[in-house]
Amino acid sequence: MNSANDVNGERDVNQEHKAKMVRINEAADRKLAKATIEKGLVIVHTGAGKGKSTAAFGMAIRALGQGMKVGIVQFIKGAIPTGEAAFFAKLDLPVEMxxxxxGFTWKTQDRERDIATAEKGWQKAVELMRDPSFDMVILDELNIATKYDYVSIxxxxxxxxxxxxxxxxxLTGRNASPELIEIADLVSEMKVIKHPYGHGVKPQRGVEF
Amino acid sequence: MNSANDVNGERDVNQEHKAKMVRINEAADRKLAKATIEKGLVIVHTGAGKGKSTAAFGMAIRALGQGMKVGIVQFIKGAIPTGEAAFFAKLDLPVEMxxxxxGFTWKTQDRERDIATAEKGWQKAVELMRDPSFDMVILDELNIATKYDYVSIxxxxxxxxxxxxxxxxxLTGRNASPELIEIADLVSEMKVIKHPYGHGVKPQRGVEF
Structure with a gap:
């Protein structure tokens, strides 16, 4: 093809790149043109890897940046102070956390108490989801509470x-139930490829909590 | 086992739960006791699923909440305004973005320009990483720049x-190079289980950007 040759008749990598990118761009535009539905999404972050709650907090930032109001309920965490809690507490933002x-079920070691705690969380979750002032509600680790049937799926x-x-x-947490995945719009699975914990590295402040 | 029976001789699910949790907790404590190394981590979010950059922003929040200073360089994004950029711009936080x-390579359609842009990003990345005032540096989508060899791995x-x-x-982006995974401390792969884009749903404000 002539347009992919330079003056010396050699292959012009830049020209070839451009031709390829034009094709990819056209395909992307066609796909985008078909995507016309506006809706609030049910988003699930599951899997054993890091980043499930972290990505939910990143989503809170994105939504807040777009002028939205965000509600967060944490179902399992609460035993130790976290950076994210400190962050939202010290700023005057339209976020309710x-x-x-x-803490984890193996820390409390009390099933009835775990159930009562989860029920309290679920009541709050329902309250926030039904409150029309919220644009996004994050239910952090709810998948763990439903997995143990502390809250019924x-x-x-x-x-x-x-x-x-x-x-x-x-909704975040390992072992998202098949029923939830079925009705969700977006599901990402975070997989562990490598974890420092197994290599003797302590959970690091600002990274793990 | 006696302790797992209630007064009527029936299995006591709560007692059994407690015994199991005590065992799990002991194992968790043993693992934690062995993790003693303090170090800054090289963290990689890769894979085709959603949540790679989002989890990096969540990590920024966590670090900021712990009083750390965060630097962010975005290598590919920049063509459209995002919620995260608006968020960090409007608050007085120790974060430099x-x-x-x-935009994506198929939008610019100009390889030499992409290379020059990536080089500018890399210079800034080096500057932030060498500046001792930063505790965390996020290199968003750098994996894409190295994959195309816009920046050499x-x-x-x-x-x-x-x-x-x-x-x-x-470091975020699809197709993280094997050399990077090799030296990283923590690698998560975000896998697509379900994506709304394929179902006619438009990229939603506050979620996708």
Missing amino acids: HTLGE TRVIEELKQKRQMLHVV | HTLGE TRVIEELKQKRQMLHVV
Whole structure:
């Protein structure tokens, strides 16, 4: 092809790159043109890797930056102070954070208490999701509470099915239930490729908490 | 086992739960006791799924909440205004964000310009990583720039190898190079399980940008 040759008849890598990028761009534009639905999304971050809650907090930042109001309920965490809690507490932002967990189930070692704690979290979650002032609600580690049946997945699915059309709901935690994945719009699985914990590295402040 | 029976001789699920949690907790404590190294981490978020950059921004929040100073260089993004950029711009926080990208390579369609843009980003990245006032530096989408060889992976690895001991560096983008994964402390792969884009849903404000 002539346009891909330079004056010396050699292949012009820049020209070739351009031709390829034009094709990719056209395909991307066609795909985008077909995507016309506006809706609040049900987003799930699951898997054993790092980044599930962290990406939910990143999503809170993005939404806040777009002038939205964000609600957060933490179902498991709550035993140790975290950077994210400190961050949201010290700034005057349209974000409501409810840290209602008491730590991992193997720390509390009390199933009835875990159930009562999870129920309190779920009541708060329902309250925020039904409050029309919120644009995004993050239910951090709810997947763990439903996995242990501390909150029934049936109640969660019912509530999500009747949520306001434009409300975004982000649910995090390992072992997301198949019923949840079924009704979700966006599901990412965070996989562990490498973890420092196994190599003798302490959980680092500002990274792990 | 007696302690797992209730007064009626029936299995007590709560007691059994407690015994199991005590065992898990002991294992967790043993693992934690062995993790004693303090170090700045090289963290990689890769894969085709959503959440790579988002989790990096979440990590920025966590670090900021812990009183750390954060630097961010965006290598590809920059063509459209994002919620995260608006967020960091409007608050007085110890964060420096340099959005030096010009959009995806198929938008610019100009390889030499992409290379020059990536080089500018890399210069800024080196400057931030060598500045001792930063505790965490996020190199957003650098993996894409190295994948296309806009920035050579050899230079990136060399710079990471000589970084300050306590500096955390977070690198995001698909197709992280094997050399980078090799020297990283923490690698998460974000996998697509479900994406709304394929179902006619428009990229939503506050979620996608």
